[in-house]
Amino acid sequence: MKKLSALICLLIFTQNIVAQKPAGKDFWWKRNNLRVIQMNLPSYEAATINADSIVTDLVHFSANTLLINAGGIMAFYPSKLDFHYINPYMRPGVLADIVKKCHEKDIKVIVRFDFSRVHENIYKAHPDWCYISPKGERIINTDMYVVSINAPYVQEKAFKIIEEVIDLFPIDGIFLNMPGYQVNNPYEGKYHGIDQNDYDKKRFAEFSGGQTLPTEENKADPLFQKYLEFKKSTVEDWSERLHKLVKSKNEQIAICTYSDKFVDIIRHESQSMTTLPYWPYTASDNVGNAVNSFPDHIVSNASIQQISFQSRYNAVEPQEVQIRLYENIANGSGLDMSMMGDMRGYEDERNYEVFRKVYAFHKKHEPYFGKYKSVAKIAIVAPGAWPNGEPMQEYRGVQLMLREAHIPFDIIEDGQIANLADKVKAYKLLILPEITYLKPESIEILKEASKLGTNLIATNRTLFDNPETLYQLFGAKIEKKDNDGAGNYLVPDNRQIFKSFPGQSMLFWKFNLGLYDLSGTDAKYLPILAKGRPGPPEIIGGHDPTGYYAMGIKNHAKSRGIIFPVNLGRIYYMHGYQEHKNLLLDAINYILPEASQTVQTNAPARVETILKEFTRNTVINKEKTSSDGMILHLVNLTGFSGNTYFEPLPLYKLTFRVRSEKQPKKVFGLTNGQPVKFTYKGGFIDLEIPKLEGFEGIVMDWN
Template sequence: MDFTTSARKHGRIVCLIPLFLLFLVSAFPPAGAQNFEPVRASSEDQWPSDLPWWKRNNLRVMQCNLPAYEATLNVDSLLEDLVRFSVNTLIINGGGIMAFYPTDLDFQYTNPFMQKEMLDQVVQKCHALNIRVVTRFDFSRFHRSIFDEHPDWAYISPSGERIINDDMYMAAINGPYVQEKSVEIIRELITKYPVDGIFINMPGYHTSNAYEGTYHGIDQNEFDRKRFYQFSGGDNLPVEENPEDPVFQKYQEFKKFTSDDWMKKIHTAVKSINPDIAICTYQEKYVDIIRHESQTNSLPYWPYMSFDNVTNTVHSQPDHIVSNASIQQISFRSRYNAIEPEETAIRLYENLAAGSGLDMSLMGDFRQYEDERNFETWEKIYAFHRKFEPYYGKYHSLAEICVISPSYWPGGVSGQEYRGIQLMLKEAHLQYDIINYAEIYNRRQELSNYKVIIIPQIPEVSEQSAKVLADLCGSGANLIATNQSFSKNPALLSALFGVKPVKTENNADGYYLEPKDKLFFRRFGSQRLLFCKFNLGFYDMSGCDERYLPILTPGRPGPPEKIGGHEPSGFHAVGLKKNGRGMAATVPFNLGRLYYIHGYEQHKNILLDLIDHVFPGSNDLVQTNTHPRIEVVLQEFTENLASKTEIEEKDGLILHLINLTGFSGNTYFTPLPVFDTPFKIRCSVKPEVVYSLVNKQKMPFDWDDGYLTLKVPTLDQYEALVIKY
């Protein structure tokens, strides 16, 4: 197949074909032209009664965050809009900050605009249309009237400040309001109304006023003091967030324990009343649906955020359902201004490609909405998922590369390193999964399936995780650790990677890297020096079997007449050590961050050459020359049907193509159409048919010796090719 023509549209040649040839063509259709009808979604009454509804993994969520005054909404118009947008799950205000229903609890403030029948009507009328209702709770704050009675329930900073938004006070997580009253509020609502789930917004600890962007510090509430004193065996609460402080490290453990303990209380209460009520929030323990969010709260913009969020959570917590919300607003201070429709589409399609459903979060309901530009996008994509639901939500990974994530909500320098590594893989169309670093031990079996495991700037892992990585490498996995990864595990660095840190932190400005070995660095035929920036570690690599990329000293900065003087430093930027059947590679500089911030392909090419060296078949799964901004996600699927809830037999492959060519770095424009894109895909089973869900037509293909070849004539915004076994 010609891999040189995807960037242009072929001219059309029109010719006259004799009738007998037309007969032959119709009598003997090309490969892939057999009759095929997409599978229909299972109806509500077909699903097994003992299967929790959320386990279907077919969510199409709309979250209507109602301002107080919108409690007067017209329920019938809300239902009309939910049907228009093909929604099957509604998240709507319930209680906590304020009750949107008649509450009998004196410690829950009632919305002054509350309509007594509103929530009841929403639940009844949604259920009549097979739409689930999840009520939203927020226990992060309570009203001034409650604060006046119970000031000891509220957050207090080290300097004695409260966090206040208008007349709402930040709650202390270890105070009675969160620990006891929240459970009573939930119990009251789910007893009054037959809701299908509860969603808890903003759980956990807070040091800032997120709505105003102001930092206040660690909560010094007396209930927190006493509980931490007991937990730590006599320590006082830290007043500064210092990662090097042993007391703060203990406090981090305390936060995790107490947050999980609170969710356990809620889980026990809810499931004792109705085990079919789903619990949804941003934590992992004692929940049924893990919520995540795609936001625009940091620069550079990260166009792969939905894929990142879903993949990170799905593979780290495979026993949970993940729902990743596309946040409609630009920021907390710009709630009535929506993101661009092109960005919304990317987020929603990435949700589907990564194995989740659809989820949108907006302010208010849909009538008299301040920014309706996304409505058409929602209507189109939600209807598409409703129609082709069986091809989504039940995926099996084919990836041979895994990226270890530093967090479920990565940020800062480590987040940039992590995202930069992903960006390199995405643009090279290499398939990869993501697993959180804290789950290495728990996911050790899944990790054994990967040929390459990349650890981007994760300074420390547990002893259990370190042993898992060593065992995996010995069994054939190849490890790539960037920047300061394992700098707090020196024994692991020495034994597994063959390196000893001399200086893990060093300003890289002015240093050069020299890709001398052209057999290793095959992408650097015309380049002799690569600039470096941010952090560059100096490591003793005498224990390595191979060393590459010599580091040259900064030399003389100045006018052109004076520059030069770059000399070998004696250190290298890539070291590899053989361990059994695998290799462990150290790359002790900000490789990912350099690419994420500056975007020079030379830094991406370092990683790609390194992957080629340790895993020569890295690009064998999917081969294409399509544009780097075409996101390619290949999954194996089982049809997501009621009749197959206990069946793991694979029904085929699905190739997702998401067109990001309209993303400029700052702006999301309409993507450019891409024509005649060739693909060669490893496919051990000869397919019966290849079918485009977008164009609703069969596609010609060839299959030979375990590989499928095809050409996508036109890619606009999205394509999904079902490759049916």
């Protein structure tokens, strides 16, 4: 009898353990098959939105996730909290009806919160909750005031608002818009400075051991560096507290925002550009960065429909949206689109057919998306998640060179190198485009990778703040890191390396041309010629050797380090001369000739090729890690002219040779389901694509 009782207790205990699951892999978002439509509602649309029409539209467009307003700046439901401003157009019961009817169609609902601002009524009652600049200014948008992250509204009241929503509605996720510290008014393009709210001053003093909150952003100032640590620490503390609150309510509620700590879904955005040159690879850039830098997270990259904050009711071109969406799924994200309002009576509906087509395509072929493994042997280090300025131009230019050459590569965010040590060391080449600062632990990873056989290429001012590492890895010493190169020339001297310059003995330069002592290298190339004599034809010339070089190679036991102390990426990104691209491609072919062999094709440079190993993304395969085959995504960018987007040109008789460790059992195209003729020999798959329109996914199935 005692044995029976013990057995019953054991069974009950075991059942309780099973019931206490799910494990993380059972969470709904882990499937990575999101098809999100975000309806960013202006206040007045709360008076007209209708649950039935919203759900009808979501079903029509094959969406499986709705992202819609709930609270923060204003409540889109009848909040009972006196510090939560209620949208005057709000109709009680509408949000509940939307959630209910979405669930009836198996559509998940993520609700949006924005705690960056409060209504002036709340500001007047609690001015101490709001931002104040070093000049004593507030950041105001009409009747909304920017808040201080360390004041009670964000630190206490925001949690009450989120808790109220979770208690009222059976939501599937929360999205946090504009989290963190605010120093700009992005809607007006104005910088205001470091928040001087008393709560910020007090908390910074506690964090720093009594130091005074800085008033200027100066990276050379140790006080500002301490402030950056303070911001990171306080944001992560808030995020951790939020995570604990949400998961204590319901583990199946996903947390989504733009950061990576204590979130389930990292959101990114493909936005329109206001300056030339336009960047047609924004989705590949965003998703590639996030999925490789944060491999344990799901990434959702939103195609933002608006032209700008000042032009929200005009959408970007349909052809650009199509490129973004196809790049999303080709790189491992789901689909995500953000628009102003709901889909009825929208001011610019030109993109609707693109949404319908691509979302339906993803739904139909779900098993071939979302569970990818990279085949890349090269990684480009990105200067952060949201690059800007000259480092962004350098970074994008290097990307552009490899994309146009159809060379597969991954992207690793500079701040994540130390967290991805094994992954980083596995690459055969790391490219650092003007990566001016790396954490000490990241530097050690680079050194270890170099010893193990990873080649390194650095451009422009990379590691200028770490002379010891710069010399150790690249044999370079800086004499003058900032030097205007306009008028100088480079000589492609060694034709065993520089094979792409028939008929050319001098390459013009522009932008930065660093003057480095490369005596610590094992070889110096690309002699720099002096600016010479500017003027009429009769007097020009005088481009004599300066004694400096624009490329150095340092040999290590198992690898090489190549340095280009020049704006190699920026000059190509801004001007697009093939000679500058060929300098990098020739260097890559010299140290890693296999890089150009992974994908060989006659396709033009404007066809983006994205090659991945895939595992069928089905419920039964949720724990499977071995690959089922390869998929070659082809995104046709021939309609991109540099400053606008047209329909892509149809392309015919494209040939591809793809390196593959296995012979496929079958090869077919996803867009038409038709088989593709192929041969397999010597570790390569040869195939021909009769016609490419906007997109194709070529599945090479091993099973």
